[in-house]
Amino acid sequence: MNITVWNEFRHEQRNDKVKAIYPQGIHAVLASFLQEENHHVTTATLDEAQHGLTDEVLNKTDVLLWWGHIAHDEVDDAIVQKVQQRVLDGMGLIVLHSGHFSKIFKTLMGTSCDLKWREATDKERLWVVDPSHPIAAGIGEYVELENEEMYGEHFDIPAPDELIFVSWFTGGEVFRSGVTYKRGNGKIFYFRPGHETYPTYHNEQIQTILKNAVQWAAPVKRERPVYGNAQPLETLKGE
Amino acid sequence: MNITVWNEFRHEQRNDKVKAIYPQGIHAVLASFLQEENHHVTTATLDEAQHGLTDEVLNKTDVLLWWGHIAHDEVDDAIVQKVQQRVLDGMGLIVLHSGHFSKIFKTLMGTSCDLKWREATDKERLWVVDPSHPIAAGIGEYVELENEEMYGEHFDIPAPDELIFVSWFTGGEVFRSGVTYKRGNGKIFYFRPGHETYPTYHNEQIQTILKNAVQWAAPVKRERPVYGNAQPLETLKGE
Amino acid sequence: MNITVWNEFRHEQRNDKVKAIYPQGIHAVLASFLQEENHHVTTATLDEAQHGLTDEVLNKTDVLLWWGHIAHDEVDDAIVQKVQQRVLDGMGLIVLHSGHFSKIFKTLMGTSCDLKWREATDKERLWVVDPSHPIAAGIGEYVELENEEMYGEHFDIPAPDELIFVSWFTGGEVFRSGVTYKRGNGKIFYFRPGHETYPTYHNEQIQTILKNAVQWAAPVKRERPVYGNAQPLETLKGE
Amino acid sequence: MNITVWNEFRHEQRNDKVKAIYPQGIHAVLASFLQEENHHVTTATLDEAQHGLTDEVLNKTDVLLWWGHIAHDEVDDAIVQKVQQRVLDGMGLIVLHSGHFSKIFKTLMGTSCDLKWREATDKERLWVVDPSHPIAAGIGEYVELENEEMYGEHFDIPAPDELIFVSWFTGGEVFRSGVTYKRGNGKIFYFRPGHETYPTYHNEQIQTILKNAVQWAAPVKRERPVYGNAQPLETLKGE
Numbered sequence: 001m002n003i004t005v006w007n008e009f010r011h012e013q014r015n016d017k018v019k020a021i022y023p024q025g026i027h028a029v030l031a032s033f034l035q036e037e038n039h040h041v042t043t044a045t046l047d048e049a050q051h052g053l054t055d056e057v058l059n060k061t062d063v064l065l066w067w068g069h070i071a072h073d074e075v076d077d078a079i080v081q082k083v084q085q086r087v088l089d090g091m092g093l094i095v096l097h098s099g100h101f102s103k104i105f106k107t108l109m110g111t112s113c114d115l116k117w118r119e120a121t122d123k124e125r126l127w128v129v130d131p132s133h134p135i136a137a138g139i140g141e142y143v144e145l146e147n148e149e150m151y152g153e154h155f156d157i158p159a160p161d162e163l164i165f166v167s168w169f170t171g172g173e174v175f176r177s178g179v180t181y182k183r184g185n186g187k188i189f190y191f192r193p194g195h196e197t198y199p200t201y202h203n204e205q206i207q208t209i210l211k212n213a214v215q216w217a218a219p220v221k222r223e224r225p226v227y228g229n230a231q232p233l234e235t236l237k238g239e
Numbered sequence: 240m241n242i243t244v245w246n247e248f249r250h251e252q253r254n255d256k257v258k259a260i261y262p263q264g265i266h267a268v269l270a271s272f273l274q275e276e277n278h279h280v281t282t283a284t285l286d287e288a289q290h291g292l293t294d295e296v297l298n299k300t301d302v303l304l305w306w307g308h309i310a311h312d313e314v315d316d317a318i319v320q321k322v323q324q325r326v327l328d329g330m331g332l333i334v335l336h337s338g339h340f341s342k343i344f345k346t347l348m349g350t351s352c353d354l355k356w357r358e359a360t361d362k363e364r365l366w367v368v369d370p371s372h373p374i375a376a377g378i379g380e381y382v383e384l385e386n387e388e389m390y391g392e393h394f395d396i397p398a399p400d401e402l403i404f405v406s407w408f409t410g411g412e413v414f415r416s417g418v419t420y421k422r423g424n425g426k427i428f429y430f431r432p433g434h435e436t437y438p439t440y441h442n443e444q445i446q447t448i449l450k451n452a453v454q455w456a457a458p459v460k461r462e463r464p465v466y467g468n469a470q471p472l473e474t475l476k477g478e
Numbered sequence: 479m480n481i482t483v484w485n486e487f488r489h490e491q492r493n494d495k496v497k498a499i500y501p502q503g504i505h506a507v508l509a510s511f512l513q514e515e516n517h518h519v520t521t522a523t524l525d526e527a528q529h530g531l532t533d534e535v536l537n538k539t540d541v542l543l544w545w546g547h548i549a550h551d552e553v554d555d556a557i558v559q560k561v562q563q564r565v566l567d568g569m570g571l572i573v574l575h576s577g578h579f580s581k582i583f584k585t586l587m588g589t590s591c592d593l594k595w596r597e598a599t600d601k602e603r604l605w606v607v608d609p610s611h612p613i614a615a616g617i618g619e620y621v622e623l624e625n626e627e628m629y630g631e632h633f634d635i636p637a638p639d640e641l642i643f644v645s646w647f648t649g650g651e652v653f654r655s656g657v658t659y660k661r662g663n664g665k666i667f668y669f670r671p672g673h674e675t676y677p678t679y680h681n682e683q684i685q686t687i688l689k690n691a692v693q694w695a696a697p698v699k700r701e702r703p704v705y706g707n708a709q710p711l712e713t714l715k716g717e
Numbered sequence: 718m719n720i721t722v723w724n725e726f727r728h729e730q731r732n733d734k735v736k737a738i739y740p741q742g743i744h745a746v747l748a749s750f751l752q753e754e755n756h757h758v759t760t761a762t763l764d765e766a767q768h769g770l771t772d773e774v775l776n777k778t779d780v781l782l783w784w785g786h787i788a789h790d791e792v793d794d795a796i797v798q799k800v801q802q803r804v805l806d807g808m809g810l811i812v813l814h815s816g817h818f819s820k821i822f823k824t825l826m827g828t829s830c831d832l833k834w835r836e837a838t839d840k841e842r843l844w845v846v847d848p849s850h851p852i853a854a855g856i857g858e859y860v861e862l863e864n865e866e867m868y869g870e871h872f873d874i875p876a877p878d879e880l881i882f883v884s885w886f887t888g889g890e891v892f893r894s895g896v897t898y899k900r901g902n903g904k905i906f907y908f909r910p911g912h913e914t915y916p917t918y919h920n921e922q923i924q925t926i927l928k929n930a931v932q933w934a935a936p937v938k939r940e941r942p943v944y945g946n947a948q949p950l951e952t953l954k955g956e
């Protein structure tokens with residue numbers, strides 16, 4: 001599969017703490033472990049021309065990962081529209097952590113995608129609530145992250161097609177942390193963890209989940225549906 | 240409840256066939272039978288200032304019905320955004336027939352909302368597939384409409400939260416005709432029938448369904464969720 | 479509406495702590511606050527003839543509440559089957575707390591309905607994750623129960639039709655605490671809290687949720703679907 | 718994968734028309750095309766000891782297909798319970814056509830699984846309503862079966878987790894023909910077509926769908942959840 005990892009790539013260039021964890025950027029770490037699965041993985045970032053998401057790149061992408069945070073507004077609406085169209089055409093999309101507020105996620109959800117948050121000393125424990133789901137393959141009953149940003153309910157998303165993970169936080173909150181949606185011919189997985197100041201994407205269980213998610217989000221090979229004016233397939237009245 | 244019936248109101252002024260069926264407009268007929276339920280019903284149309292959807296009107300509307308077709312593009316984006324916000328805040332929304340292609344429905348769904356269609360001599364039979372749903376109260380196993388425009392699958396909508404009606408058409412097609420969604424604090428019902436050249440909204444069973452839908456879509460009375468930075472409810476580590 | 483509150487009624491007669499909280503039984507407290515809504519409420523208990531669930535009682539019951547724990551096995555299979563049939567025919571069913579392991583709930587779910595549990599000093603906080611749901615009307619962002627038995631995931635239930643509440647527990651667990659299902663013409667609400675040694679059903683917010691649930695679970699008034707051999711509604715080939 | 722195809726295998730031995738289509742039994746045809754995918758496929762039939770479903774067979778089966786019709790009642794309850802347990806433990810289950818009334822399907826659904834039916838000259842057209850689903854891979858907008866038994870709504874099943882196919886029938890009915898469920902760690906696909914007097918399982922598109930379904934239903938490799946009394950993962954009050 002052709003995987004494209006998109007990253008805003010701003011924190012890593014400005015903040016020493018983040019740089020220490022992700023010296024080449026969050027996208028480099030994501031790309032690195034996804035390559036282990038023999039996917040063809042490339043990266044794209046906000047400050048490239050067309051954010052690195054040219055028609056050529058998008059058209060050959062099977063699954064796109066999206067990490068963004070402080071510069072959602074800088075993403076060109078025209079590119080957002082192209083990504084949306086590609087999802088409707090079948091491309092998988094994996095939206096990570098603060099990507100909940102990205103234009104592409106909000107556009108595909110139709111809601112505010114707002115939530116509670118806190119940068120403090122919370123522990124996160126992600127419980128598997130759908131043990132039959134391939135995205136949970138190889139994962140124990142829960143994944144524990146010693147330090148993560150808290151995201152709390154209410155998370156203003158449509159009722160997910162599937163709810164795979166629910167998070168517990170020290171401070172008393174819960175969160176629907178791993179949710180799937182289908183839109184058109186494409187599949188979407190939102191996955192909560194991944195705050196830039198913690199080494200979350202270095203965690204092997206988190207890597208397993210994302211490897212699984214990429215497989216799950218693979219486009220289905222079939223002709224796209226035909227829309228518009230349609231001739232009858234059966235004889236109508238008076239014919 | 241305060242119900243607002245929004246109608247594009249163009250066909251009825253241009254096309255004699257439509258005018259004959261809906262002399263005062265589709266909105267007038269919708270308003271008329273909804274008033275029988277002791278709701279406070281008002282109407283709003285495209286060519287009024289702000290399409291009749293001022294802040295004052297929207298803020299007091301509990302459930303909004305939406306019929307549009309040939310002038311979706313003339314609906315002001317700013318009004319669409321306000322309607323979306325009101326739905327997220329709890330207002331019910333009932334989208335009718337060709338309203339599947341309205342800006343507000345596409346915005347709330349995140350998909351193309353495209354479909355197959357045909358104006359011919361199809362009969363439509365709407366089968367109840369969720370007999371437990373209050374929107375189907377008082378309705379038999381199916382509703383038969385001797386003449387209706389055909390809408391066929393694939394209907395490019397998110398998987399509905401609830402599927403209540405599935406239509407059969409003479410020409411060999413099927414369609415998910417009555418579907419519900421929740422978005423934020425609001426509820427949405429899309430209902431397929433209602434082509435302007437047929438007397439569909441004069442049909443008593445269709446009227447029953449829409450009366451039920453208005454009740455179902457009523458806003459829930461509660462404080463809206465709080466979003467943003469949140470203090471912990473429990474003691475964090477190191478505190 | 480005619481409400482029947484069914485209770486095993488064993489703990490209250492054996493355990494002084496439980497008796498102190500529910501001197502007339504859990505059913506008496508449930509019945510008491512439901513009566514405030516002008517429902518006609520009766521009770522039935524395990525040790526009555528036919529567990530108090532005669533055909534006459536069942537046939538006129540609109541919504542049945544079910545609390546059981548230590549004597550699930552003593553419930554007659556024939557009665558379970560009748561209750562199942564009544565749910566399929568439209569009766570609402572509200573299953574409470576340890577009722578997750580009742581024969582009727584397991585029969586309607588088709589799964590083990592197993593879970594993790596702990597009687598200790600956990601606090602429970604039930605977060606509303608579906609703010610549009612009528613069962614959450616009048617409820618704040620969460621309900622806090624200072625002491626409750628812990629139930630933890632994985633909860634072996636089918637993916638709920640609707641997920642309304644998710645619980646946080648002190649000990650590090652989460653739980654899908656308020657879930658809805660439809661089965662046939664009937665609606666089911668499972669609600670987690672209600673351990674016999676805590677005064678949970680005296681809590682006003684819990685009472686509000688159960689009052690809402692009873693309204694939501696009300697049977698839909700319509701003819702039941704017809705099954706079996708069916709004549710064609712349209713002309714078949716060769717006719 | 719280890720696939721077991723279970724067949725009642727009665728019609729084929731009694732009815733010449735069925736025998737002509739499936740001389741070695743429906744199971745032989747199903748096994749034959751599934752073997753093309755390099756699965757290890759075995760068959761089992763009602764009249765074998767333990768219906769061919771010994772513990773050894775069940776325990777190594779990854780996906781079980783089930784075709785039954787006139788002898789549902791002859792299936793031993795103890796075997797049904799073992800199959801249910803295997804599904805909850807992760808085994809995939811594909812229920813075919815008249816298997817809607819099998820003990821195992823009714824047990825896993827919790828409903829009557831009843832429907833309308835007619836043996837006549839209906840054509841069936843199965844429309845894909847979820848183009849993103851892997852079970853629809855390689856399938857066009859619809860599959861047309863020139864002759865099939867009619868099954869019509871209301872189909873008394875729980876709201877499916879996913880709805881993939883909706884059927885149109887000549888006689889005026891519709892049907893939810895391809896639906897998925899998860900139960901415990903296992904996945905279930907119900908697929909409507911396959912009446913014994915028609916060569917449905919010789920149809921290449923039907924074969925493609927079933928090949929896809931087997932892949933989709935594959936068990937997830939992970940430790941099963943732990944249930945029962947649980948120690949806290951965090952420090953409780955007063956500890």
